[in-house]
Amino acid sequence: MPDPKPVHTQIPPSQQASRFARAREVQSRALLEDYVELIGDLIAAHGEARVADLAERMGVAHPTATKTVARLKREGLATARPYRGVFLTDEGARLADRVRSRHRTVVDLLIALGVPPEHAELDAEGIEHHVSRRTLQAFEDFLVRGQARSES
Amino acid sequence: MPDPKPVHTQIPPSQQASRFARAREVQSRALLEDYVELIGDLIAAHGEARVADLAERMGVAHPTATKTVARLKREGLATARPYRGVFLTDEGARLADRVRSRHRTVVDLLIALGVPPEHAELDAEGIEHHVSRRTLQAFEDFLVRGQARSES
DNA sequence: TGAAAAATATAGCCACGGCTACATCAATGG
DNA sequence: CCATTGATGTAGCCGTGGCTATATTTTTCA
Ligand SMILES: [Mn+2]
Ligand SMILES: [Mn+2]
Ligand SMILES: [Mn+2]
Ligand SMILES: [Mn+2]
Numbered sequence: 001m002p003d004p005k006p007v008h009t010q011i012p013p014s015q016q017a018s019r020f021a022r023a024r025e026v027q028s029r030a031l032l033e034d035y036v037e038l039i040g041d042l043i044a045a046h047g048e049a050r051v052a053d054l055a056e057r058m059g060v061a062h063p064t065a066t067k068t069v070a071r072l073k074r075e076g077l078a079t080a081r082p083y084r085g086v087f088l089t090d091e092g093a094r095l096a097d098r099v100r101s102r103h104r105t106v107v108d109l110l111i112a113l114g115v116p117p118e119h120a121e122l123d124a125e126g127i128e129h130h131v132s133r134r135t136l137q138a139f140e141d142f143l144v145r146g147q148a149r150s151e152s
Numbered sequence: 153m154p155d156p157k158p159v160h161t162q163i164p165p166s167q168q169a170s171r172f173a174r175a176r177e178v179q180s181r182a183l184l185e186d187y188v189e190l191i192g193d194l195i196a197a198h199g200e201a202r203v204a205d206l207a208e209r210m211g212v213a214h215p216t217a218t219k220t221v222a223r224l225k226r227e228g229l230a231t232a233r234p235y236r237g238v239f240l241t242d243e244g245a246r247l248a249d250r251v252r253s254r255h256r257t258v259v260d261l262l263i264a265l266g267v268p269p270e271h272a273e274l275d276a277e278g279i280e281h282h283v284s285r286r287t288l289q290a291f292e293d294f295l296v297r298g299q300a301r302s303e304s
Numbered sequence: 305t306g307a308a309a310a311a312t313a314t315a316g317c318c319a320c321g322g323c324t325a326c327a328t329c330a331a332t333g334g
Numbered sequence: 335c336c337a338t339t340g341a342t343g344t345a346g347c348c349g350t351g352g353c354t355a356t357a358t359t360t361t362t363c364a
Contacts, residue, residue, distance in 0.1 A: 016211075017211025019273060020210050022277065059166075119284065122171055135271065142265050
């Protein structure tokens with residue numbers, strides 16, 4: 001495969017800039033999305049979400065989890081009473097559901113394309129946040145098509 | 153679509169933590185990847201890569217681009233002489249080629265799945281960095297399969 | 305050729321998201 | 335029932351990646 005062309009420089013700089021801006025924007029939301037999803041999971045599984053559990057499952061020290069929870073509160077996605085658990089606001093819960101569903105769709109797509117399941121999970125944890133509504137719809141349509149084929 | 157199950161809490165915390173750690177690791181490399189790709193593109197298109205052009209195309213102020221170039225130098229991916237352009241080391245050039253090729257594959261896959269081209273470019277700019285070798289191979293295989301079908 | 309303009313560098317600010325060390329609160333059990 | 339222990343909060347450090355303002359260098363052109 002010889003000389004890949006620099007397609008990037010063939011578009012207006014401002015348009016390219018807006019693509020990178022979008023990626024940065026998404027990135028700043030990614031951590032919040034993972035946290036609300038995890039908080040929702042923990043509440044569903046154990047009735048509560050403790051900071052220590054968040055930290056353990058995120059693989060960070062607990063002050064880091066505390067700080068992120070503070071940001072979730074600032075953004076109106078979670079509430080927390082000192083020395084008690086963390087809870088999702090309605091908005092946080094809705095976001096958690098969307099994120100969880102999207103996560104599954106991304107994993108399912110990767111698996112459908114032949115990626116080993118555990119590998120799919122690894123990649124999906126980062127990919128998911130950059131998948132827009134439109135792309136998600138395309139993933140779902142593809143999965144439905146594949147399902148229809150295997151049923152016939 | 154009723155109650156998405158909290159699959160996340162059904163795996164060992166340490167395994168879940170390692171997935172998030174991987175996503176963080178990838179993220180810390182993403183900006184460097186975009187810069188080396190862009191530097192390579194600019195050199196191919198204009199014979200040089202100036203900090204002002206990097207800043208304009210990345211959509212950031214030029215001190216931000218300067219700082220990132222400093223990091224590229226520290227990481228052995230680029231060189232730069234003051235008030236002159238930015239250049240890629242051999243390692244940087246190799247990385248740029250890999251990143252450029254992967255970017256195209258991701259965009260092509262999204263388009264093949266029915267995502268409108270400009271939309272595919274937007275999402276791919278973030279997705280690409282989280283696509284591992286294995287997943288990339290799956291994407292390429294799928295694209296080859298589709299091509300074979302349309303040729304028959 | 306030298307003054308103005310453009311490009312680049314530098315300084316220093318901020319928010320985020322890591323961390324360690326330490327303080328404080330809550331839960332348990334001897 | 336209170337002392338210990340575990341969980342949580344707080345303080346303060348660091349690197350990254352944004353920014354603005356200012357200094358310096360290079361380029362341009364009158
Ligand atoms: Mn994720
Ligand atoms: Mn996820
Ligand atoms: Mn990118
Ligand atoms: Mn790219």
